[in-house]
Amino acid sequence: MVGMFFATSLAMLGNYYIYDSIGPVAELLSRQLGWSDTQIGTLNAIYSLPNIVMVLIGGVLVDRYSARSVTLFTSVLCLLGAIVTALGSEFPVMVAGRLLFGLGAETMVVAVTVAFAQWFVGRYFALMLALNITAVRFGSYLADRSPTFASDLYAQGWQSPLWLAAAFGVLSVVGALAYWIIDRHEAARGTLAIAPPSDRIDWSNLLRFRVEYWLIVGICVTFYAVIFPFRSTFSIKYFQEAHGLTLEAASTLNSHVFLAAMFLTPVFGLLLDRVQRHGLLLTVGALGLPVSFLLLASNGTENLTAATVLLGASYSLVPAVLWPAVARYCSAEQLGTAYGLMTALQQAGVFVANIVAGYVNDRGGASVANPAGYDAMLWFFGLLSLAAFVFAILLSRQRSKTAAGGLARAEI
Known part of the structure; x- marks a missing residue:
């Protein structure tokens, strides 16, 4: 079990390092290649585009070809995408490289989730999955810290750091291959737990989802449409150009978001198990997001640390509560459709938000010479954050109404 855990965690760590490798080189791409923010936003937006569909069929692929085979194949696809990205100075x-990477990355996530269910259902499944998420966050943290521990590569320009990302892709393939070998051996011995049904879409379930589910979807789409485009695409460039931070300082500041999530997400998951207050916890977590952008919009450099702390706390609390909450409001036969649809809509939101954020930066002339040009992006993300908070309040109110209705029926 230990070998399987470390093998899949290594595969996922490399996956997420590659995803977050664009943020630290964003300013270099702008300065050295003359790219617009719309182009930079497209690099991460294009990742999400195929996954609007791929998350719907990922479970089917795992069922047909096994979790270990899909994990290994998609890790190779991610590596090829990272190599193509590092090779090309042409937009x-x-x-194309990021698109290729995106085709493999989210399907790998589906495969590894199924793999953990096969290995750990009835064997500390929730704990092991939470620890795997910590490994994922560590990959993102390393990407943000790379300008510090690989400063010589960044001194050479935008391309060398992307080759470092490709090297992490090699580690991902090594982890996937080790998992393939271990899993093949253990499956032959019959020691694995029974795999759960894959996340297939049953469109007839759409008419049977409760109001609470759709409010959770609203939180998911608006929350992640802020977190990923800002933190993984534009935040480091924004810290450099709007606040005069060096690349090392900006990336270190940005890494604190995932550093907090690495340790706090399992803690908040345990808290949820204890108190079972999904609506309240989501409301508290979602509130941190608009407040953090309000601090950023005040243009005070002294507010950067406070804003980053709030982002980290919010990104630790909301995901820890959001995904388990779906199971509370959907029946067992609806879960595959519920998770698949919510993830597809999440990816669509991330795709659109990346493009819009880059466009408003370009339209406002955001640059080191015009820091005020970033204000429109901050307000865009702030309003999306506020929408997530409103959805959380509505969910909490809906829960109270449902509970009151149940009590009234019980009294009658």
Whole structure:
């Protein structure tokens, strides 16, 4: 079990390092290649585009070809995408590389989730999954800290750091291959737990979802449409150009978001198990997001640390509560459809938000010479954050109404 855990965690760590490798080189791409923020936003937006569909069929692929085979194949696909991205100084080439990476990355996540269920259902499944998320966050943290521990590569320009990301892709393949070998051996011995049904879409379930589910979807779409485009695409460039931070200082500051999530997400998951207050916890977590952008919009450099702390706390609490909450409001036969649809809509939101944020930066002339040009992006993310908070309040109110209705029926 230990070998399987470390093998899949290594595969996922490399996956997320590659995803977050664009943020630290964003300013270099702008300065050295003359790219617009719309182009930079497209590099991460294009990742989400195929996953609007791939998350719907990922479970089917795992069922047909096994979790270990899909994990290994998609890790190779991610590595090829990272290599193509590092090779191309032309925008279409890099976009093709990120598209190729995106085709493999989210399907790998589906495969590894199924793999953990196969190995750990009835064997500390929730704990092991939470620890795997910690490994994922560590990959993102390393990507943000790379300008510090790989400063010589960044001194050479935008391309060398992307080759470092490709090297992490090699580690991902090594982890996936080790998992393939271990899993093949243990499956032959019959020691694995029974795999759960894959996340297939049953469109007839759409008419039977409760109001609470759709409010959770609203939180998911608006929350992640802020977190990923800002933190993984534009935040480091924004810290450099709007606040005069060096690349090392900006990336270190940005890494604190995932550093907090690495340790706090399992803690908040345990808290949820204890108190069972999904609506209240989501409301508290979602509130941190608009407040953090309000602090950023005040343009005070002294507010950067406070804003980053709030982002980290919010990103630790909301995901820890959001995904388990779906199971509370959907029946067992609806879960595959519920999770698949919510993830597809999440990816669509991230895709659109990346493009819009880059466009408003370009329209406002955001740059080191015009820091005020970033204000429109901050307000865009702030309003999306506020929408997530409103959805959380509505969910809490809906829960109270449902509980009151149940009590009234019980009294009658």
